[in-house]
Amino acid sequence: YQIQRRKRYGEFWKYVMAIPGPKGYPLVGTNNIFHTQESMFEEDRERGKTYFPIYKTWSLDLASVALIIPEDIQLVLNNNKHINKSMFYDFLHSWLGSGLLTSGGAKWHKRRKILTPAFHFNILQEFIEILNRETQILVENLSKICDQPFVNVVKPITEYTLFSIGETSLGVQLREYSNCSQYKQSVYDFGESFTYKIARPWLWIPVIYKSSHRYQKDKKTVKNLHDFSMSVIKERQKLFTEVKSNGSYSERKRLALLDLMLKSYENGADIDIEGIREEVDTFIFEGHDTTSVSLCYTLMVLANEQKIQEEIYEEIISIVGDSSIPTYNELGELKFMERCIKESLRLYPSVPVIGRVAGEEIKTKSGYTIPKGCNISIMFYDLHRRPEIWKNPEKFDPDRFLQDNVAKRHPFAYLPFSAGSRNCIGQRFALLELKAALFGILRNFKLLPVDKPEDMKYKTDLVLRPAGEIKVKFVPRLINV
Numbered sequence: 001y002q003i004q005r006r007k008r009y010g011e012f013w014k015y016v017m018a019i020p021g022p023k024g025y026p027l028v029g030t031n032n033i034f035h036t037q038e039s040m041f042e043e044d045r046e047r048g049k050t051y052f053p054i055y056k057t058w059s060l061d062l063a064s065v066a067l068i069i070p071e072d073i074q075l076v077l078n079n080n081k082h083i084n085k086s087m088f089y090d091f092l093h094s095w096l097g098s099g100l101l102t103s104g105g106a107k108w109h110k111r112r113k114i115l116t117p118a119f120h121f122n123i124l125q126e127f128i129e130i131l132n133r134e135t136q137i138l139v140e141n142l143s144k145i146c147d148q149p150f151v152n153v154v155k156p157i158t159e160y161t162l163f164s165i166g167e168t169s170l171g172v173q174l175r176e177y178s179n180c181s182q183y184k185q186s187v188y189d190f191g192e193s194f195t196y197k198i199a200r201p202w203l204w205i206p207v208i209y210k211s212s213h214r215y216q217k218d219k220k221t222v223k224n225l226h227d228f229s230m231s232v233i234k235e236r237q238k239l240f241t242e243v244k245s246n247g248s249y250s251e252r253k254r255l256a257l258l259d260l261m262l263k264s265y266e267n268g269a270d271i272d273i274e275g276i277r278e279e280v281d282t283f284i285f286e287g288h289d290t291t292s293v294s295l296c297y298t299l300m301v302l303a304n305e306q307k308i309q310e311e312i313y314e315e316i317i318s319i320v321g322d323s324s325i326p327t328y329n330e331l332g333e334l335k336f337m338e339r340c341i342k343e344s345l346r347l348y349p350s351v352p353v354i355g356r357v358a359g360e361e362i363k364t365k366s367g368y369t370i371p372k373g374c375n376i377s378i379m380f381y382d383l384h385r386r387p388e389i390w391k392n393p394e395k396f397d398p399d400r401f402l403q404d405n406v407a408k409r410h411p412f413a414y415l416p417f418s419a420g421s422r423n424c425i426g427q428r429f430a431l432l433e434l435k436a437a438l439f440g441i442l443r444n445f446k447l448l449p450v451d452k453p454e455d456m457k458y459k460t461d462l463v464l465r466p467a468g469e470i471k472v473k474f475v476p477r478l479i480n481v
């Protein structure tokens, strides 16, 4: 058995070392231990260009292979043997436990089955009322600050997406929570620490990490994050019991996310309170941070594209007319706006990289072998900017998403929501929310450029986080809110 193990280990490294990649050093491997979040992001982009279409990185006795071309990515995402997440997701466990994003195998299957009905078409239709109300509040807030030379959109937009996921999927009013700002700060702190640990492999060794200052700091951050999610669960649990005792709950055929889990819990099925907390943490985070960064970049890019912005405005007026409250179907008809959102997600994919573990050996198109058990990183950011797929890739061009043009591309060339069985469960919700917000903002304001796309700098983080602010100038249009 020992001989066989050694042979497998030897083969593993033989295959990995045959893949091109940056020079490594003992223990730290290919990591640069002096990295900041910003320099790590830039180095990954450089590596993607230098070693295109595939490269390896390694530290200690762990290796990861980065994939950039659609053909290789398809081999991973289209095969259920590779549904488990890579080692980097282990750094999320202290916060998200093994919730839908981080879990694997049978647990993931079971949870995905429980939670899928919470994103059914009928539920989304009911959410439109809440999203419209939140959009109106956002527009009012922007009206109060639009006389300033510019607005850093990150704060108001993050509040919009956080409060929206709170009221729709979790059934609570997060703006009334006194620890809301602390929660947002803790998400940033966690992302910073996540990146710090990725670059410093000695912190991957539990005994070293647990005796570090970083661990003590992380513990406080995670406590803040968990206090927030537990207060959400407790409030909704109370409401849920009240509603159930007055009978109105049994009339509802479809339940939003948290109620669905509370019902499963009460029926003794498949989920306990710890499991609910994992999912509430997962969905508050995934359900607000992804849409927030996407909306911020979309506003910035549209401020720099006056003609396109005007075209969206005209589409809004032609489909929704004078009304300030769009219906679900009207938002569905905003096809040009939808193409602009898609193009924005190409340039600014909220989740720029994802990771998997090879469940079996993979032969890549370029002739390399990824051995079973190897970590894989799928580089969406780089995929979406490859010049051989996207002509003039830095240009914002919504026509790339006209049906004829989509049909000409490889089906795995554009993957902001990933693909296959572990794709984004919230993608239709995300599109609806982005449309509702853009409708309200563009109907009420003309956006003028402050930050330019070419000046944007990013950080390696849990999402495509900007290194600084995202500034836009808002000029009220002459209509009533």
Ligand code: HEM
Pocket (backbone or CB within 6 Å): 100, 101, 102, 112, 165, 169, 282, 283, 286, 287, 288, 290, 291, 294, 345, 349, 350, 351, 354, 355, 415, 416, 417, 418, 421, 422, 423, 424, 425, 426, 427, 429, 430
């Ligand atoms: C523009 C917005 C969004 C983008 C670009 C996005 C992107 C993604 C991507 C790329 C993944 C795959 C992650 C991985 O494999 O590690 C994912 C998974 C996931 N997303 Fe989203 N997402 C967005 C919005 C949302 C929203 C609004 C929700 C919840 C309401 C959500 C919930 C999730 C969950 C729970 C998963 C894990 C699914 C699973 O593994 O079964 N996302 N998302």
